[in-house]
Amino acid sequence: xxxxxxxxxxxxxxxxxxxxxxxxxxxxxxxxxxxxxxxxxxxxxxxxxxxxxxxxxxxxxxxxxxxxxxxxxxxxxxxxxxxxxxxxxxxxxxxxxxxxxxxxxxxxxxxxxxxxxxxxxxxxxxxxxxxxxxxxxxxxxxxxxxxxxxxxxxxxxxxxxxxxxxxxxxxxxxxxxxxxxxxxxxxxxxxxxxxxxxxxxxxxxxxxxxxxxxxxxxxxxxxxxxxxxxxxxxxxxxxxxxx
Numbered sequence: 001x002x003x004x005x006x007x008x009x010x011x012x013x014x015x016x017x018x019x020x021x022x023x024x025x026x027x028x029x030x031x032x033x034x035x036x037x038x039x040x041x042x043x044x045x046x047x048x049x050x051x052x053x054x055x056x057x058x059x060x061x062x063x064x065x066x067x068x069x070x071x072x073x074x075x076x077x078x079x080x081x082x083x084x085x086x087x088x089x090x091x092x093x094x095x096x097x098x099x100x101x102x103x104x105x106x107x108x109x110x111x112x113x114x115x116x117x118x119x120x121x122x123x124x125x126x127x128x129x130x131x132x133x134x135x136x137x138x139x140x141x142x143x144x145x146x147x148x149x150x151x152x153x154x155x156x157x158x159x160x161x162x163x164x165x166x167x168x169x170x171x172x173x174x175x176x177x178x179x180x181x182x183x184x185x186x187x188x189x190x191x192x193x194x195x196x197x198x199x200x201x202x203x204x205x206x207x208x209x210x211x212x213x214x215x216x217x218x219x220x221x222x223x224x225x226x227x228x229x230x231x232x233x234x235x236x237x238x239x240x241x242x243x
Contacts, residue, residue, distance in 0.1 A: 054077050054177070055177040055180065055181075057076075057081070058077070058181055059180075059181060060081075061076060061087065062181050062186055063186055063187075063202065064084050064087050064202060064203075065188060065203025065227040066087060066227060066230050067181070067230045067234030068181075068234055069098075069102060069234060069237050070105060070233075070241070071094070072094060076091075084201070084202075088223060091226070091230065092222075092223065092226055095226050095229065095230060102229075102233055103117075103121045105241075106232065106233065106236050109241055110236060110240060113143075116139060117139065120132050120135035120139065123135065124136075124225050124229065127222070129220040129221055129224065129225040130219075133204055133209065133219060133220065133225050134209055134210060136225070136228035136229050136231065136232045137153075137188070137204070137206045137210070137228050138210075139232055140232045140235045141153050141154075141206075143232075143235050144182070144235055144239060148162045148163070148166075148239055150162045152189065152235065153189045153207070159182060163179045163182055163183055166179060167179060167180075175238065178234075178238040179238060179239075181234070182235075182238075186202070187199055187202035187203040188203045188204060188206055188227070188228075188231060190205060191207060192205065192207045192211065195208065195213075195216060200218075203224065203228075204216070204219045204224040204227060205219070
């Protein structure tokens with residue numbers, strides 16, 4: 001019986017200690033808020049507008065030929081500041097690990113494109129990147145036209161107008177920040193003359209590939225296929241799923 005009382009007393013003491021700790025923490029928070037009267041307002045502003053705070057980093061990611069999707073970890077905003085090599089390794093690992101989930105999600109959201117999408121995924125899995133890349137790029141272009149009302153590669157001004165229209169009628173700041181990325185000029189959608197090794201390292205050039213330019217005949221590699229797949233994921237993510 002004495003042992004039971006001892007256990008009860010110990011539990012009571014633990015509860016008292018926890019309560020005292022909570023009281024100290026509350027007092028510390030109150031002191032902090034008194035010394036920083038704008039903290040809560042600033043925190044609310046950040047939480048309301050956090051996508052805008054990260055948009056600059058998301059644009060950097062896009063300029064390196066990579067795009068966000070449902071599964072992209074939030075720490076990508078720190079990785080991109082470590083440079084292209086670090087980002088390439090990070091995104092390759094992410095897309096390989098999440099391949100099955102991402103491909104299933106895309107097919108689920110775009111069932112009318114099932115046959116072409118499955119063929120593209122199979123070509124990539126078979127390392128037939130020469131064939132998978134044009135399909136990924138073409139489907140990204142078509143899905144953009146279908147859901148945004150402007151092609152991804154051929155109608156830059158119209159695409160900007162459509163993005164602006166959606167942003168004005170939709171209060172979702174996250175979606176607006178994503179859609180803005182569709183207006184950013186990258187190597188994937190740039191002109192055929194962007195063919196230097198440095199430019200090519202940023203991604204496959206859609207115009208050079210689909211127009212059969214000799215300057216871009218060397219596009220068929222794994223990283224370019226993953227970058228093209230990354231763009232497809234992004235277009236479905238922000239235009240089909242989020243809109």
